[in-house]
Amino acid sequence: MGFSCRLTFFKYPNNAKPCSLAAIPFMRSSPFTVIIAFAIQIFGCVNRGVKPTSGEFVSKVVTDSSSYLRDKRILSARLETLLNENGQSFYSKEYSRGAQVYIDTILYAPSHNQIALFAITKNPTSRQLQPNKHYQWYYDAYCYLGKRDADTFDIRWLSTFSCINYYDSSKVSKRIRKKYFYEFAALKDVDSKPLYGVNLDDKRFWTNRIWKKLF
Numbered sequence: 602m603g604f605s606c607r608l609t610f611f612k613y614p615n616n617a618k619p620c621s622l623a624a625i626p627f628m629r630s631s632p633f634t635v636i637i638a639f640a641i642q643i644f645g646c647v648n649r650g651v652k653p654t655s656g657e658f659v660s661k662v663v664t665d666s667s668s669y670l671r672d673k674r675i676l677s678a679r680l681e682t683l684l685n686e687n688g689q690s691f692y693s694k695e696y697s698r699g700a701q702v703y704i705d706t707i708l709y710a711p712s713h714n715q716i717a718l719f720a721i722t723k724n725p726t727s728r729q730l731q732p733n734k735h736y737q738w739y740y741d742a743y744c745y746l747g748k749r750d751a752d753t754f755d756i757r758w759l760s761t762f763s764c765i766n767y768y769d770s771s772k773v774s775k776r777i778r779k780k781y782f783y784e785f786a787a788l789k790d791v792d793s794k795p796l797y798g799v800n801l802d803d804k805r806f807w808t809n810r811i812w813k814k815l816f
Contacts, residue, residue, distance in 0.1 A: 652787035652800070660804040662709045672716070672754075673704055676747065679756055680704070680720050689758040690720075690743040695728045705742070705774050710807040714749040717759070717801050719777050721770060733768070741765045742777035744801070746815055757815040761785065 664672075680702045684691045691702070705719040722741045726732050729739060742764040747756040762780035767773035781801040788796040799806045 650787040651783045653783050654786065654800045654803045658799075658803045658805060660708065660802055660806070662711055662713075662804075664709055664713060668713075669707065673707065675753055676707070676716070676718060676756065677702075677704055679754060680745075684722070690745075690760065690763065691722070695724060695730070696722065698725075698728065700724045700728070706778070708801060711804070712807075715807050715812070716747045716749075716754065717781075717806075718745050718747065718756075719743070719774070719781075720745060721773060721777075723770070729766070736768045738768070740767045740770045740773045742767075742773045744777065744781055746812070748816060755816070759811070759815065761788070 683689050684696055684700060684702045687694065687696060691700075701723040702720055703723070705721050708717040710716070720743050722743075723738050724741070726734070726736050726739050733739065744759040744762065745756045746759050747754040762777065762784070764773050764776045764780065767776070783800065786795070786798055786800040786803070790796050797809055797811055799809055
């Protein structure tokens with residue numbers, strides 16, 4: 602089974618919030634989903650390309666290490682709960698018996714009350730639909746947005762892009778970053794207008810309409 606990053610429309614499983622675009626693992630898709638994905642590619646419902654963030658708009662928010670580690674612990678616990686409950690991006694039953702999740706990156710808004718994070722799962726290849734016997738583990742990467750809520754965070758899966766079935770954690774980390782730092786802003790709607798117009802590393806992202814969609 603090869604790795605891939607997927608983009609298509611689908612009905613959200615479990616308690617995931619609806620969004621206009623969603624990433625579906627190829628080997629986990631139903632025939633109906635595959636047909637929709639194929640139609641999108643043929644009729645150009647979503648145009649993809651590369652649009653890096655201009656230097657003047659690149660977000661440069663930093664936080665102190667103690668606050669970062671505290672937030673990372675809280676967010677890691679939230680992700681682990683979702684993983685154990687097969688919630689949001691972890692809806693696949695492949696995520697059981699040995700699956701792990703960890704945070705690759707956390708991005709902060711200037712207020713530090715909004716965050717974006719990349720989460721990577723580490724799962725035994727024996728859990729794959731078609732196990733790759735040449736490797737012990739495979740890695741998937743997802744993006745979540747979050748809002749600070751007192752001492753915790755309300756986090757929602759930003760399902761536009763997800764990268765699955767990688768056998769090198771560093772490669773899937775680089776891939777998910779490329780998707781959200783270079784390609785997210787290039788997405789267009791059916792009328793060829795910018796869908797969001799900014800990447801996640803853009804300081805304007807924190808006021809983008811995607812937040813109203815997810816929250």
